Amino acid sequence: xxxxxxxxxxxxxxxxxxxxxxxxxxxxxxxxxxxxxxxxxxxxxxxxxxxxxxxxxxxxxxxxxxxxxxxxxxxxxxxxxxxxxxxxxxxxxxxxxxxxxxxxxxxxxxxxxxxxxxxxxxxxxxxxxxxxxxxxxxxxxxxxxxxxxxxxxxxxxxxxxxxxxxxxxxxxxxxxxxxxxxxxxxxxxxxxxxxxxxxxxxxxxxxxxxxxxxxxxxxxxxxxxxxxxxxxxxxxxxxxxxxxxxxxxxxxxxxxxxxxxxxxxxxxxxxxxxxxxxxxxxxxxxxx
Amino acid sequence: xxxxxxxxxxxxxxxxxxxxxxxxxxxxxxxxxxxxxxxxxxxxxxxxxxxxxxxxxxxxxxxxxxxxxxxxxxxxxxxxxxxxxxxxxxxxx
Amino acid sequence: xxxxxxxxxxxxxxxxxxxxxxxxxxxxxxxxxxxxxxxxxxxxxxxxxxxxxxxxxxxxxxxxxxxxxxxxxxxxxxxxxxxxxxxxxxxx
Numbered sequence: 001x002x003x004x005x006x007x008x009x010x011x012x013x014x015x016x017x018x019x020x021x022x023x024x025x026x027x028x029x030x031x032x033x034x035x036x037x038x039x040x041x042x043x044x045x046x047x048x049x050x051x052x053x054x055x056x057x058x059x060x061x062x063x064x065x066x067x068x069x070x071x072x073x074x075x076x077x078x079x080x081x082x083x084x085x086x087x088x089x090x091x092x093x094x095x096x097x098x099x100x101x102x103x104x105x106x107x108x109x110x111x112x113x114x115x116x117x118x119x120x121x122x123x124x125x126x127x128x129x130x131x132x133x134x135x136x137x138x139x140x141x142x143x144x145x146x147x148x149x150x151x152x153x154x155x156x157x158x159x160x161x162x163x164x165x166x167x168x169x170x171x172x173x174x175x176x177x178x179x180x181x182x183x184x185x186x187x188x189x190x191x192x193x194x195x196x197x198x199x200x201x202x203x204x205x206x207x208x209x210x211x212x213x214x215x216x217x218x219x220x221x222x223x224x225x226x227x228x229x230x231x232x233x234x235x236x237x238x239x240x241x242x243x244x245x246x247x248x249x250x251x252x253x254x255x256x257x258x259x260x261x262x263x264x265x266x267x268x269x270x271x272x273x274x275x276x277x278x279x280x281x282x283x284x285x286x287x288x
Numbered sequence: 289x290x291x292x293x294x295x296x297x298x299x300x301x302x303x304x305x306x307x308x309x310x311x312x313x314x315x316x317x318x319x320x321x322x323x324x325x326x327x328x329x330x331x332x333x334x335x336x337x338x339x340x341x342x343x344x345x346x347x348x349x350x351x352x353x354x355x356x357x358x359x360x361x362x363x364x365x366x367x368x369x370x371x372x373x374x375x376x377x378x379x380x381x
Numbered sequence: 382x383x384x385x386x387x388x389x390x391x392x393x394x395x396x397x398x399x400x401x402x403x404x405x406x407x408x409x410x411x412x413x414x415x416x417x418x419x420x421x422x423x424x425x426x427x428x429x430x431x432x433x434x435x436x437x438x439x440x441x442x443x444x445x446x447x448x449x450x451x452x453x454x455x456x457x458x459x460x461x462x463x464x465x466x467x468x469x470x471x472x473x
Binding site: 003004007010011014015017018019023026027030033034037040041044045046048049052053056057060061064065067068069071072073077078079083084086087088090091092094095098099101102105106107108109110111112113115116127128130131132135136139140143146147150151153154157159201205276279280283284286 | 383384385386387388389391392393394395396397398399400402403404405406407408409411412413415416419422423426427428429430431432433434436437438439440442443444445446447449450451452453454455456457458460461462463464465467468471
Binding site: 168170171174216 | 363367370371374375
Protein backbone atom coordinates (compact mmCIF):
# COMPACT_ATOMS: atom_id res chain seq x y z
CA UNK A 1 0.00 0.00 0.00
CA UNK A 2 2.79 2.39 0.95
CA UNK A 3 4.62 1.38 -2.20
CA UNK A 4 1.61 2.31 -4.31
CA UNK A 5 1.49 5.79 -2.73
CA UNK A 6 5.23 6.30 -3.22
CA UNK A 7 5.00 5.06 -6.82
CA UNK A 8 2.11 7.39 -7.62
CA UNK A 9 3.98 10.33 -6.10
CA UNK A 10 7.02 9.42 -8.18
CA UNK A 11 4.98 9.36 -11.37
CA UNK A 12 3.22 12.62 -10.53
CA UNK A 13 6.40 14.48 -9.68
CA UNK A 14 8.19 13.13 -12.77
CA UNK A 15 5.28 14.22 -14.97
CA UNK A 16 5.10 17.63 -13.29
CA UNK A 17 8.84 18.08 -13.66
CA UNK A 18 8.84 17.26 -17.36
CA UNK A 19 5.61 19.02 -18.31
CA UNK A 20 6.23 22.39 -16.67
CA UNK A 21 7.15 25.45 -18.72
CA UNK A 22 9.08 27.18 -15.96
CA UNK A 23 12.60 25.76 -15.49
CA UNK A 24 12.74 26.56 -11.80
CA UNK A 25 9.57 24.64 -11.05
CA UNK A 26 10.87 21.68 -13.06
CA UNK A 27 13.95 21.62 -10.89
CA UNK A 28 11.91 21.72 -7.70
CA UNK A 29 9.71 18.84 -8.85
CA UNK A 30 12.86 16.97 -9.78
CA UNK A 31 14.05 17.26 -6.17
CA UNK A 32 10.73 15.75 -5.04
CA UNK A 33 11.13 12.96 -7.61
CA UNK A 34 14.62 12.16 -6.35
CA UNK A 35 13.43 12.06 -2.75
CA UNK A 36 10.52 9.72 -3.56
CA UNK A 37 12.89 7.55 -5.55
CA UNK A 38 15.17 7.33 -2.49
CA UNK A 39 12.20 6.26 -0.34
CA UNK A 40 11.40 3.56 -2.89
CA UNK A 41 14.94 2.20 -2.66
CA UNK A 42 14.50 1.86 1.11
CA UNK A 43 11.24 -0.03 0.55
CA UNK A 44 13.08 -2.33 -1.89
CA UNK A 45 15.71 -3.22 0.79
CA UNK A 46 18.53 -1.18 -0.77
CA UNK A 47 19.63 1.32 1.90
CA UNK A 48 23.07 1.93 0.37
CA UNK A 49 21.51 3.02 -2.90
CA UNK A 50 18.98 5.19 -1.02
CA UNK A 51 21.76 7.19 0.65
CA UNK A 52 23.62 7.80 -2.60
CA UNK A 53 20.45 8.58 -4.57
CA UNK A 54 19.10 11.16 -2.12
CA UNK A 55 22.37 13.03 -1.83
CA UNK A 56 23.78 12.71 -5.35
CA UNK A 57 20.76 11.97 -7.52
CA UNK A 58 18.39 14.45 -5.91
CA UNK A 59 20.35 17.21 -4.20
CA UNK A 60 23.52 17.57 -6.26
CA UNK A 61 21.89 16.96 -9.63
CA UNK A 62 19.34 19.65 -8.83
CA UNK A 63 22.11 22.09 -7.83
CA UNK A 64 23.60 21.46 -11.28
CA UNK A 65 20.21 21.87 -12.99
CA UNK A 66 19.54 25.17 -11.20
CA UNK A 67 22.99 26.39 -12.15
CA UNK A 68 22.32 25.50 -15.78
CA UNK A 69 18.89 27.12 -15.85
CA UNK A 70 20.37 30.32 -14.45
CA UNK A 71 23.08 30.41 -17.10
CA UNK A 72 21.18 29.72 -20.33
CA UNK A 73 18.64 31.88 -22.03
CA UNK A 74 15.23 30.35 -22.33
CA UNK A 75 14.51 28.93 -25.75
CA UNK A 76 10.89 29.76 -26.56
CA UNK A 77 10.39 27.38 -29.47
CA UNK A 78 7.52 24.96 -29.49
CA UNK A 79 8.11 21.58 -31.11
CA UNK A 80 6.26 20.85 -34.31
CA UNK A 81 3.28 18.56 -34.35
CA UNK A 82 4.91 15.79 -36.39
CA UNK A 83 7.76 15.63 -33.86
CA UNK A 84 5.31 15.14 -31.03
CA UNK A 85 3.47 12.52 -33.05
CA UNK A 86 6.41 10.33 -33.88
CA UNK A 87 7.88 10.76 -30.41
CA UNK A 88 4.56 9.70 -28.91
CA UNK A 89 4.29 6.71 -31.24
CA UNK A 90 7.88 5.69 -30.52
CA UNK A 91 7.55 5.83 -26.75
CA UNK A 92 4.22 3.99 -26.90
CA UNK A 93 5.84 1.22 -28.95
CA UNK A 94 8.69 1.15 -26.42
CA UNK A 95 6.26 0.85 -23.53
CA UNK A 96 4.31 -1.99 -25.15
CA UNK A 97 7.56 -3.74 -26.06
CA UNK A 98 8.81 -3.50 -22.50
CA UNK A 99 5.53 -4.66 -21.00
CA UNK A 100 6.00 -8.05 -22.63
CA UNK A 101 8.66 -8.66 -20.01
CA UNK A 102 5.96 -8.70 -17.35
CA UNK A 103 4.71 -12.05 -18.65
CA UNK A 104 8.07 -13.72 -18.17
CA UNK A 105 8.96 -12.46 -14.70
CA UNK A 106 10.32 -15.36 -12.68
CA UNK A 107 11.44 -15.47 -9.12
CA UNK A 108 14.77 -17.22 -9.37
CA UNK A 109 18.07 -17.29 -7.60
CA UNK A 110 20.59 -15.36 -9.65
CA UNK A 111 24.20 -14.64 -8.79
CA UNK A 112 23.25 -13.54 -5.27
CA UNK A 113 23.54 -17.01 -3.78
CA UNK A 114 27.10 -17.30 -5.10
CA UNK A 115 28.00 -13.97 -3.45
CA UNK A 116 26.70 -15.06 -0.08
CA UNK A 117 28.60 -18.34 -0.32
CA UNK A 118 31.94 -16.70 -1.06
CA UNK A 119 31.41 -13.73 1.27
CA UNK A 120 33.89 -15.02 3.85
CA UNK A 121 36.63 -15.09 1.24
CA UNK A 122 36.28 -11.45 0.34
CA UNK A 123 37.59 -9.79 3.49
CA UNK A 124 34.53 -7.69 4.34
CA UNK A 125 31.20 -8.65 5.84
CA UNK A 126 28.83 -6.47 3.88
CA UNK A 127 27.76 -8.11 0.60
CA UNK A 128 27.38 -4.86 -1.38
CA UNK A 129 30.89 -3.68 -0.46
CA UNK A 130 32.29 -7.11 -1.24
CA UNK A 131 30.68 -7.08 -4.68
CA UNK A 132 31.61 -3.45 -5.33
CA UNK A 133 35.27 -3.60 -4.38
CA UNK A 134 36.27 -7.22 -4.60
CA UNK A 135 34.12 -9.38 -6.85
CA UNK A 136 33.41 -6.68 -9.44
CA UNK A 137 36.34 -4.41 -8.77
CA UNK A 138 36.87 -3.64 -12.47
CA UNK A 139 33.57 -1.75 -12.61
CA UNK A 140 34.55 0.41 -9.65
CA UNK A 141 37.99 1.05 -11.13
CA UNK A 142 36.49 2.24 -14.39
CA UNK A 143 33.85 4.24 -12.52
CA UNK A 144 36.55 6.12 -10.63
CA UNK A 145 38.21 6.69 -13.99
CA UNK A 146 34.96 8.06 -15.44
CA UNK A 147 34.37 10.53 -12.64
CA UNK A 148 37.99 11.70 -12.79
CA UNK A 149 37.69 12.21 -16.55
CA UNK A 150 34.46 14.19 -16.08
CA UNK A 151 36.20 16.44 -13.54
CA UNK A 152 39.13 16.98 -15.93
CA UNK A 153 36.66 17.91 -18.67
CA UNK A 154 34.87 20.34 -16.34
CA UNK A 155 38.17 21.94 -15.34
CA UNK A 156 39.08 22.35 -18.99
CA UNK A 157 35.81 24.20 -19.68
CA UNK A 158 36.30 26.67 -16.87
CA UNK A 159 34.27 29.81 -17.52
CA UNK A 160 36.01 33.14 -17.48
CA UNK A 161 33.15 34.97 -15.82
CA UNK A 162 31.00 33.85 -12.92
CA UNK A 163 27.48 32.60 -13.51
CA UNK A 164 26.07 34.15 -10.39
CA UNK A 165 27.38 36.49 -7.74
CA UNK A 166 26.70 34.94 -4.40
CA UNK A 167 28.28 36.05 -1.19
CA UNK A 168 26.59 34.96 2.00
CA UNK A 169 28.61 35.20 5.15
CA UNK A 170 26.18 33.47 7.50
CA UNK A 171 26.03 30.35 5.33
CA UNK A 172 29.82 30.40 5.05
CA UNK A 173 30.32 30.60 8.81
CA UNK A 174 27.90 27.76 9.48
CA UNK A 175 29.31 25.54 6.76
CA UNK A 176 32.82 26.15 8.06
CA UNK A 177 31.58 25.14 11.50
CA UNK A 178 29.93 21.94 10.32
CA UNK A 179 32.44 20.80 7.73
CA UNK A 180 34.79 19.02 10.20
CA UNK A 181 31.84 17.08 11.66
CA UNK A 182 30.67 16.15 8.16
CA UNK A 183 34.17 15.04 7.13
CA UNK A 184 34.56 12.92 10.25
CA UNK A 185 31.15 11.36 9.76
CA UNK A 186 31.81 10.59 6.12
CA UNK A 187 35.04 8.77 7.06
CA UNK A 188 33.08 6.88 9.71
CA UNK A 189 30.47 5.81 7.17
CA UNK A 190 33.26 4.70 4.82
CA UNK A 191 34.72 2.56 7.59
CA UNK A 192 31.26 1.23 8.46
CA UNK A 193 30.87 -0.08 4.92
CA UNK A 194 32.93 -3.13 5.76
CA UNK A 195 30.28 -4.67 7.96
CA UNK A 196 27.06 -2.71 7.62
CA UNK A 197 25.29 -0.21 5.43
CA UNK A 198 27.81 2.29 4.14
CA UNK A 199 30.89 2.26 2.02
CA UNK A 200 33.11 4.41 -0.10
CA UNK A 201 30.53 6.14 -2.29
CA UNK A 202 28.17 6.86 0.55
CA UNK A 203 30.93 8.61 2.50
CA UNK A 204 32.11 10.40 -0.61
CA UNK A 205 28.64 11.68 -1.40
CA UNK A 206 28.20 12.89 2.19
CA UNK A 207 31.45 14.82 1.93
CA UNK A 208 30.30 16.17 -1.43
CA UNK A 209 27.07 17.33 0.20
CA UNK A 210 28.94 19.23 2.89
CA UNK A 211 31.27 20.80 0.32
CA UNK A 212 28.26 21.68 -1.86
CA UNK A 213 26.82 23.64 1.06
CA UNK A 214 30.13 25.44 1.38
CA UNK A 215 30.21 26.29 -2.31
CA UNK A 216 26.64 27.61 -2.17
CA UNK A 217 27.89 30.36 0.08
CA UNK A 218 30.09 31.66 -2.70
CA UNK A 219 33.39 30.99 -0.99
CA UNK A 220 35.74 28.18 -1.83
CA UNK A 221 37.51 25.61 0.32
CA UNK A 222 40.47 27.29 2.04
CA UNK A 223 43.02 24.83 0.63
CA UNK A 224 45.39 25.78 -2.15
CA UNK A 225 44.90 24.47 -5.67
CA UNK A 226 47.70 21.92 -5.88
CA UNK A 227 46.80 19.91 -2.76
CA UNK A 228 43.14 19.92 -3.81
CA UNK A 229 43.99 18.53 -7.23
CA UNK A 230 46.30 15.98 -5.68
CA UNK A 231 43.64 14.71 -3.29
CA UNK A 232 41.04 14.69 -6.07
CA UNK A 233 43.12 12.54 -8.40
CA UNK A 234 44.35 10.34 -5.55
CA UNK A 235 41.77 7.56 -5.74
CA UNK A 236 42.44 6.68 -9.36
CA UNK A 237 46.18 6.56 -8.63
CA UNK A 238 45.71 4.41 -5.52
CA UNK A 239 43.33 2.00 -7.21
CA UNK A 240 45.51 1.55 -10.31
CA UNK A 241 48.62 1.24 -8.11
CA UNK A 242 47.02 -1.55 -6.09
CA UNK A 243 45.87 -3.31 -9.25
CA UNK A 244 49.28 -3.22 -10.90
CA UNK A 245 51.18 -3.97 -7.68
CA UNK A 246 49.25 -7.17 -7.17
CA UNK A 247 49.81 -8.04 -10.81
CA UNK A 248 53.57 -7.48 -10.53
CA UNK A 249 53.90 -9.49 -7.33
CA UNK A 250 52.18 -12.42 -8.97
CA UNK A 251 48.59 -12.61 -7.73
CA UNK A 252 46.95 -11.24 -10.88
CA UNK A 253 45.48 -7.88 -11.95
CA UNK A 254 43.29 -6.55 -9.13
CA UNK A 255 43.28 -9.86 -7.29
CA UNK A 256 43.75 -9.38 -3.58
CA UNK A 257 45.55 -12.09 -1.58
CA UNK A 258 43.37 -13.43 1.19
CA UNK A 259 45.27 -11.93 4.15
CA UNK A 260 45.65 -8.45 2.68
CA UNK A 261 42.17 -8.09 1.21
CA UNK A 262 40.59 -6.22 4.13
CA UNK A 263 43.50 -3.79 4.31
CA UNK A 264 43.52 -3.14 0.56
CA UNK A 265 39.75 -2.62 0.47
CA UNK A 266 39.87 -0.17 3.40
CA UNK A 267 42.68 1.89 1.87
CA UNK A 268 41.01 2.00 -1.53
CA UNK A 269 37.69 2.96 0.09
CA UNK A 270 39.20 5.85 2.08
CA UNK A 271 40.86 7.24 -1.03
CA UNK A 272 37.62 6.90 -3.02
CA UNK A 273 35.71 8.75 -0.27
CA UNK A 274 38.10 11.72 -0.25
CA UNK A 275 38.41 11.92 -3.99
CA UNK A 276 34.73 11.55 -4.82
CA UNK A 277 33.86 14.35 -2.42
CA UNK A 278 36.45 16.69 -3.89
CA UNK A 279 35.67 15.77 -7.50
CA UNK A 280 31.96 16.45 -7.02
CA UNK A 281 32.86 19.74 -5.31
CA UNK A 282 34.91 20.67 -8.40
CA UNK A 283 32.00 19.60 -10.61
CA UNK A 284 29.49 21.77 -8.70
CA UNK A 285 31.72 24.83 -8.58
CA UNK A 286 32.86 24.50 -12.17
CA UNK A 287 36.35 25.59 -11.22
CA UNK A 288 39.01 24.40 -8.77
CA UNK B 289 0.45 -1.07 24.18
CA UNK B 290 0.18 2.34 25.79
CA UNK B 291 3.60 3.25 24.38
CA UNK B 292 2.37 2.36 20.89
CA UNK B 293 -0.70 4.57 21.21
CA UNK B 294 1.43 7.42 22.53
CA UNK B 295 4.03 7.21 19.77
CA UNK B 296 1.43 6.82 17.00
CA UNK B 297 -0.53 9.85 18.24
CA UNK B 298 2.66 11.94 18.47
CA UNK B 299 3.61 10.99 14.90
CA UNK B 300 0.09 11.88 13.73
CA UNK B 301 0.24 15.29 15.46
CA UNK B 302 3.64 15.86 13.85
CA UNK B 303 2.38 15.03 10.39
CA UNK B 304 -0.59 17.34 10.96
CA UNK B 305 1.80 20.21 11.66
CA UNK B 306 3.81 19.34 8.53
CA UNK B 307 0.59 19.36 6.51
CA UNK B 308 -0.32 22.79 7.93
CA UNK B 309 3.13 24.06 6.89
CA UNK B 310 2.65 22.77 3.36
CA UNK B 311 -0.82 24.33 3.12
CA UNK B 312 0.77 27.60 4.18
CA UNK B 313 3.35 27.18 1.42
CA UNK B 314 0.63 26.92 -1.22
CA UNK B 315 -1.92 29.41 0.05
CA UNK B 316 0.11 32.36 1.30
CA UNK B 317 0.85 35.15 -1.12
CA UNK B 318 4.22 36.58 -0.23
CA UNK B 319 7.50 34.64 -0.31
CA UNK B 320 8.57 35.88 3.12
CA UNK B 321 5.36 34.76 4.83
CA UNK B 322 5.61 31.42 3.05
CA UNK B 323 9.11 30.97 4.47
CA UNK B 324 7.90 31.95 7.92
CA UNK B 325 5.07 29.41 7.91
CA UNK B 326 7.14 26.65 6.35
CA UNK B 327 10.21 26.75 8.59
CA UNK B 328 8.31 27.14 11.84
CA UNK B 329 5.68 24.50 11.14
CA UNK B 330 8.23 22.08 9.68
CA UNK B 331 10.51 22.32 12.69
CA UNK B 332 7.63 21.69 15.08
CA UNK B 333 6.20 18.85 13.03
CA UNK B 334 9.58 17.18 12.65
CA UNK B 335 10.16 17.51 16.39
CA UNK B 336 6.88 15.75 17.16
CA UNK B 337 7.64 12.96 14.67
CA UNK B 338 11.09 12.42 16.19
CA UNK B 339 9.56 12.39 19.68
CA UNK B 340 7.02 9.82 18.58
CA UNK B 341 9.66 7.59 16.96
CA UNK B 342 11.85 7.86 20.07
CA UNK B 343 9.31 5.94 22.14
CA UNK B 344 9.34 2.90 19.89
CA UNK B 345 13.11 2.60 19.61
CA UNK B 346 14.89 -0.18 21.45
CA UNK B 347 18.05 1.30 22.96
CA UNK B 348 19.01 4.62 24.54
CA UNK B 349 21.79 5.15 21.98
CA UNK B 350 19.31 5.14 19.10
CA UNK B 351 17.11 7.67 20.92
CA UNK B 352 20.09 10.00 21.40
CA UNK B 353 20.93 9.60 17.71
CA UNK B 354 17.40 10.72 16.86
CA UNK B 355 17.81 13.79 19.06
CA UNK B 356 21.08 14.63 17.30
CA UNK B 357 19.33 14.28 13.93
CA UNK B 358 16.62 16.68 15.15
CA UNK B 359 19.22 19.22 16.29
CA UNK B 360 20.95 19.11 12.90
CA UNK B 361 17.67 19.48 11.00
CA UNK B 362 16.64 22.47 13.14
CA UNK B 363 19.99 24.21 12.63
CA UNK B 364 20.12 23.57 8.91
CA UNK B 365 16.52 24.53 8.22
CA UNK B 366 16.99 27.84 10.00
CA UNK B 367 20.18 28.57 8.02
CA UNK B 368 18.46 27.69 4.76
CA UNK B 369 15.44 29.81 5.65
CA UNK B 370 17.73 32.78 6.30
CA UNK B 371 19.62 32.17 3.03
CA UNK B 372 16.42 32.07 0.95
CA UNK B 373 15.10 35.25 2.57
CA UNK B 374 18.43 37.00 2.05
CA UNK B 375 18.60 36.05 -1.60
CA UNK B 376 15.06 37.31 -2.17
CA UNK B 377 15.86 40.59 -0.47
CA UNK B 378 18.97 41.04 -2.61
CA UNK B 379 17.05 40.24 -5.76
CA UNK B 380 14.25 42.67 -5.00
CA UNK B 381 16.38 45.65 -4.00
CA UNK C 382 2.58 -7.16 -6.51
CA UNK C 383 6.17 -7.17 -7.63
CA UNK C 384 5.11 -6.52 -11.21
CA UNK C 385 4.01 -3.04 -10.14
CA UNK C 386 7.64 -1.99 -9.68
CA UNK C 387 8.42 -3.12 -13.21
CA UNK C 388 5.37 -1.28 -14.50
CA UNK C 389 6.47 1.92 -12.76
CA UNK C 390 9.92 1.54 -14.26
CA UNK C 391 8.53 1.08 -17.79
CA UNK C 392 6.23 4.09 -17.38
CA UNK C 393 9.13 6.27 -16.29
CA UNK C 394 11.30 5.07 -19.17
CA UNK C 395 8.69 5.67 -21.88
CA UNK C 396 7.56 9.02 -20.44
CA UNK C 397 11.07 10.38 -20.28
CA UNK C 398 11.88 9.09 -23.80
CA UNK C 399 8.91 11.06 -25.13
CA UNK C 400 10.00 14.24 -23.36
CA UNK C 401 13.61 13.77 -24.38
CA UNK C 402 12.65 13.71 -28.06
CA UNK C 403 10.04 16.46 -27.80
CA UNK C 404 11.71 19.09 -25.65
CA UNK C 405 13.87 21.71 -27.32
CA UNK C 406 15.15 23.21 -24.09
CA UNK C 407 18.44 21.80 -22.78
CA UNK C 408 17.42 21.67 -19.16
CA UNK C 409 14.26 19.69 -19.86
CA UNK C 410 16.28 17.17 -21.85
CA UNK C 411 18.79 16.81 -19.01
CA UNK C 412 15.99 16.23 -16.52
CA UNK C 413 14.46 13.66 -18.90
CA UNK C 414 17.77 11.79 -19.15
CA UNK C 415 18.06 11.68 -15.38
CA UNK C 416 14.52 10.38 -14.94
CA UNK C 417 15.25 7.77 -17.63
CA UNK C 418 18.29 6.70 -15.62
CA UNK C 419 16.21 6.43 -12.46
CA UNK C 420 13.69 4.25 -14.25
CA UNK C 421 16.39 1.85 -15.44
CA UNK C 422 17.87 1.68 -11.93
CA UNK C 423 14.41 0.88 -10.56
CA UNK C 424 14.21 -2.04 -12.99
CA UNK C 425 17.57 -3.34 -11.73
CA UNK C 426 16.71 -3.08 -8.05
CA UNK C 427 13.28 -4.66 -8.58
CA UNK C 428 15.05 -7.58 -10.26
CA UNK C 429 17.41 -7.79 -7.29
CA UNK C 430 14.51 -8.06 -4.86
CA UNK C 431 12.93 -10.84 -6.93
CA UNK C 432 14.80 -13.73 -5.29
CA UNK C 433 13.38 -16.59 -3.21
CA UNK C 434 15.86 -16.04 -0.36
CA UNK C 435 15.20 -13.16 1.98
CA UNK C 436 18.43 -11.26 1.25
CA UNK C 437 18.27 -9.24 -1.96
CA UNK C 438 20.85 -9.87 -4.64
CA UNK C 439 23.80 -7.51 -4.07
CA UNK C 440 25.20 -7.54 -7.62
CA UNK C 441 22.52 -5.25 -9.14
CA UNK C 442 22.89 -3.00 -6.07
CA UNK C 443 26.58 -2.49 -6.89
CA UNK C 444 25.78 -1.84 -10.56
CA UNK C 445 23.12 0.74 -9.66
CA UNK C 446 25.51 2.45 -7.21
CA UNK C 447 28.08 2.76 -9.98
CA UNK C 448 25.35 3.95 -12.33
CA UNK C 449 24.15 6.76 -10.07
CA UNK C 450 27.66 8.16 -9.59
CA UNK C 451 28.40 7.96 -13.32
CA UNK C 452 25.06 9.65 -14.11
CA UNK C 453 25.82 12.53 -11.76
CA UNK C 454 29.29 13.09 -13.20
CA UNK C 455 27.93 12.90 -16.75
CA UNK C 456 25.25 15.47 -15.81
CA UNK C 457 27.95 17.74 -14.39
CA UNK C 458 29.99 17.51 -17.59
CA UNK C 459 26.83 18.11 -19.66
CA UNK C 460 26.03 21.23 -17.61
CA UNK C 461 29.55 22.51 -18.15
CA UNK C 462 29.40 21.88 -21.90
CA UNK C 463 25.93 23.44 -22.23
CA UNK C 464 26.98 26.57 -20.35
CA UNK C 465 30.00 26.91 -22.62
CA UNK C 466 27.83 26.35 -25.72
CA UNK C 467 25.22 28.89 -24.69
CA UNK C 468 27.90 31.46 -23.90
CA UNK C 469 29.34 30.91 -27.38
CA UNK C 470 25.92 31.34 -28.95
CA UNK C 471 25.40 34.56 -27.02
CA UNK C 472 28.63 36.02 -28.30
CA UNK C 473 27.81 35.36 -31.96
